[in-house]
Amino acid sequence: MEMPLLILLTTQVLLPAFFLLWLWLPRPPDRLGWIMRVLYGASYFAFIAVIGRWDFLSTTLAILLPVAYAACAALSYQRLRGRDWNRSPSTMRAHGFTAAMAVFFLALTARALSGYGYQDSAVELAFPFAAGHYYIGQGGSATAINNHHADQSQRFALDIVALNGFGARADGLMPKELSDYEIFDREVKSPCTGVAISIHDGVDDNRIFETNTEQPAGNHVILACGTARILLAHFRKGSIAVAAGSIVSEGETLGRVGNSGNSTEPHLHMHAYLGGTLDYNAGQGVPMTFDGRFLVRGSTVTVPQN
The missing domain is CATH 2.70.70.10 (Glucose Permease (Domain IIA))
Incomplete structure (x- = not known):
């Protein structure tokens, strides 16, 4: 398999599928864990929405995938409505990595979005x-x-x-x-x-x-x-x-x-x-x-x- 194709399938198919599945399995122990998963996934979907080459698969997916993620996130919350807000004795230990990765992808997205404007005369x-x-x-x-x-x-x-x-x-x-x-x-x-x-x-x-x-x-x-x-x-x-x-x-x-x-x-x-x-x-x-x-x-x- 050509390397560009492998990268494409990983970033725009396999990883989005992972974040969709992760909303459900394994079930988060508390509502804070669910929120951190949602934020991590949302930051990644924002990243690939900006830098992805959707013409390789279908530009329709650039719209359908975020909509599907939002719908799955809403449905997955129904399983946690009665759970505690936070069961972990150490919030940083339990959610620090997930929060850091969410910030990382948001930073990459912001960097890419900086290319949406220009200073010179066009x-x-x-x-x-x-x-x-x-x-x-x-x-x-x-x-x-x-x-x-x-x-x-x-x-x-x-x-x-x-x-x-x-x-x-x-x-x-x-x-x-x-x-x-x-x-x-x-x-x-x-x-x-x-x-x-x-x-x-x-x-x-x-x-x-x-x-x-x-x-x-x-x-x-x-x-x-x-x-x-x-x-x-x-x-x-x-x-x-x-x-x-x-x-x-x-x-x-x-x-x-x-x-x-x-x-x-x-x-x-x-x-x-x-x-x-x-x-x-x-x-x-x-x-x-x-x-x-x-x-x-x-x-x-x-x-x-x-």
Whole structure:
């Protein structure tokens, strides 16, 4: 089993199942013990709600699991209503570890939530896809929710995937065929009116889990939109539809999503930067907003049919 899949199943399936079961077995000796279990579980559910990649399983689970936990917590309390408040002679010894773990996960959640805002001036752009449901796999201003944030030019980068009818990014957890990924071969639209100052095509699409680190952006387009430069990367080989130096209009098709470059599965990478010009690694990353919305990991975007 691939390590990312193992981590995913552990953090978003097995551990939530453990906290649900722990509400019932073994039965807490007193009401304080029940409260500490509920707080511990709630802090963990808050943590995975913020940092989880729900597009792998289903975005519906991000809503259903907390609701199920709240319902199970309420039902489990019915078995303890007549019990003492606290039977332990040492509260710290009995509940100190549980309390510490609850604080730990709440602290991690707060750290991740710090990435929901930004201080810099943002570049307002149009969302780069037509009708459909989309999910932000990487995004925000903190490394906890955006793996790109440590890179100066990619501090506010986005990785975008599309969702199928089940709220998942693919037909299966990690299918091997590129066509099983909902976003593969989907048209990428220009997020602004500007000039295509650089294009690169001809890089082969990777197989799933394989990457091309020598050409990290793969097939890509760099747009000059005012003072900002916008990189859109990992296009499908041979799909780029604009020429270097051409003027592009907002909403014009740039190409199609592929899996070229440093990409393990189909998605669109996008970031805005100032300076650097043609070197997308040399600029200063700036935030992007879409209809005034700053997108972070877990954000969903629905683009209606025209």
